[in-house]
Amino acid sequence: MNKRLLVISTVLGLFLGAAVTRCLAAEEARAADGASVHMLVTVEAVHGSNVPVINREDVQVHEGRDRDKVTGWVPAQGDHAGLELVVMLDDGSNVSLGSQLEDLRQFIVAQPASTKIGVAYMQNGIAKMEQKLTSDHALAAKALRLPMGISGINGSPYFSLSDLIKHWPETTARREVILVSDGIDRYYGIGDMLDPYLAAAIEDAQRAGVVVYVIYTPGVGHYGHSYWLTYWGQLYLAQVAEETGGESYYIGFFGPPVAFTPYLDNVEHRLTNQYLLTFTAKPQKKSGLQRVKVTTEVPNAELVSADVVYVPGAQP
Numbered sequence: 001m002n003k004r005l006l007v008i009s010t011v012l013g014l015f016l017g018a019a020v021t022r023c024l025a026a027e028e029a030r031a032a033d034g035a036s037v038h039m040l041v042t043v044e045a046v047h048g049s050n051v052p053v054i055n056r057e058d059v060q061v062h063e064g065r066d067r068d069k070v071t072g073w074v075p076a077q078g079d080h081a082g083l084e085l086v087v088m089l090d091d092g093s094n095v096s097l098g099s100q101l102e103d104l105r106q107f108i109v110a111q112p113a114s115t116k117i118g119v120a121y122m123q124n125g126i127a128k129m130e131q132k133l134t135s136d137h138a139l140a141a142k143a144l145r146l147p148m149g150i151s152g153i154n155g156s157p158y159f160s161l162s163d164l165i166k167h168w169p170e171t172t173a174r175r176e177v178i179l180v181s182d183g184i185d186r187y188y189g190i191g192d193m194l195d196p197y198l199a200a201a202i203e204d205a206q207r208a209g210v211v212v213y214v215i216y217t218p219g220v221g222h223y224g225h226s227y228w229l230t231y232w233g234q235l236y237l238a239q240v241a242e243e244t245g246g247e248s249y250y251i252g253f254f255g256p257p258v259a260f261t262p263y264l265d266n267v268e269h270r271l272t273n274q275y276l277l278t279f280t281a282k283p284q285k286k287s288g289l290q291r292v293k294v295t296t297e298v299p300n301a302e303l304v305s306a307d308v309v310y311v312p313g314a315q316p
Helices: 002-033 095-109 137-142 157-166 196-208 227-244 261-271
Strands: 035-045 059-063 066-075 083-090 115-123 126-134 174-181 211-216 274-281 288-291 293-296 301-304 308-311
Touching: 035 308, 059 274, 083 095, 083 126, 083 157, 095 137, 095 261, 115 137, 115 157, 126 137, 126 157, 157 174, 157 196, 157 227, 174 227, 174 261, 196 227, 196 288, 196 308, 211 227, 211 261, 293 301
Parallel strands: 083 115, 083 174, 174 211
Antiparallel strands: 035 274, 035 301, 059 066, 059 293, 066 274, 115 126, 288 308
C-alpha cells in the first residue's frame, strides 16, 4: 500500500513540476514578445521625510492581474539626472501672483546644472514660451513676469498644456511641468467630470511621459471668488497631477497661497527621489495607453507614477 502511494505521489510531483515549468516558459515567452516600456516613478515616504532606498527587485508592475517583468530601475541621478522642466503660468491669474514670483525665481536659480528650465505663459489656448529650455537658470528666472490679469485671456489651461506637450521634442531626459493656474476651464464652462479638454491634456501628458505638478492661484474677477468655479478648477488640477504622477498644491477655495516656497520645496524633494523604470508590457495588437500599477512592499515606501502608460503595438 505504501509503495503504491509512493508511486502516485511521484507521478503527481512530476506532473505538477511539468505544469509549473510550462507556466514559467509561457510567462517568459510572453515577456519576450512584449514591448519594452519606460516610466518615470517617484518614491515617497509614507511617514516622515526619509525616503527608503528601492532596488529593482523591490518593484512590481501589474497590468490587471498580470505581473510584468521589470528590466530596469535606475535612479535619476548622475549620468541619468537629465531633466527638462517648464514653469507654466496662467496669464489670466490675479496679479497677486506677482508676490510669488520671487519664490519661483529662487527655485529656478537653485536647480542643478543637469536641469534645463523653460518659462511659458498660458494665453489664448497656447503655451507662449517666454524662455525656451535653457541651462542658463538666471536667464530663465528673468523671463518670469506679472500675469496680464485679463479675464478670459486663457480660455482653457488644458489647451495650453496640450499645446506645450505637442511641441515638446522627444528626449531621453525627464520631462516635467510646474503649472500655476486656477484650473478653471472657461471654454468648457460646465463643472463636471466630463470635460473633454481636461481628458485630452491628461492623455497627451501620459502618452509623452510628462509629469505635471500643479499650484492653485486664483484668477481675476468673478472666477477668483466663485465657490462653484474654484471648486471644479481645483478638482481638475488635482486630477491632472494625480493621473500623470505629479502632485497638487492648494490652500482652499479662495485667495492666493501666502508663499509658493513650501510647495516648491516639496517638488524639489520629489525630483531628487525619482527613478527611470523599464518593464516588459503585455503585447498589444495596436499601440495605445494601458493601465498599470507600480507598487513595492518595502516598508514606509510608496511608488507614485502615471495611471497609464503608452505601449507600442506589435510590429506588422
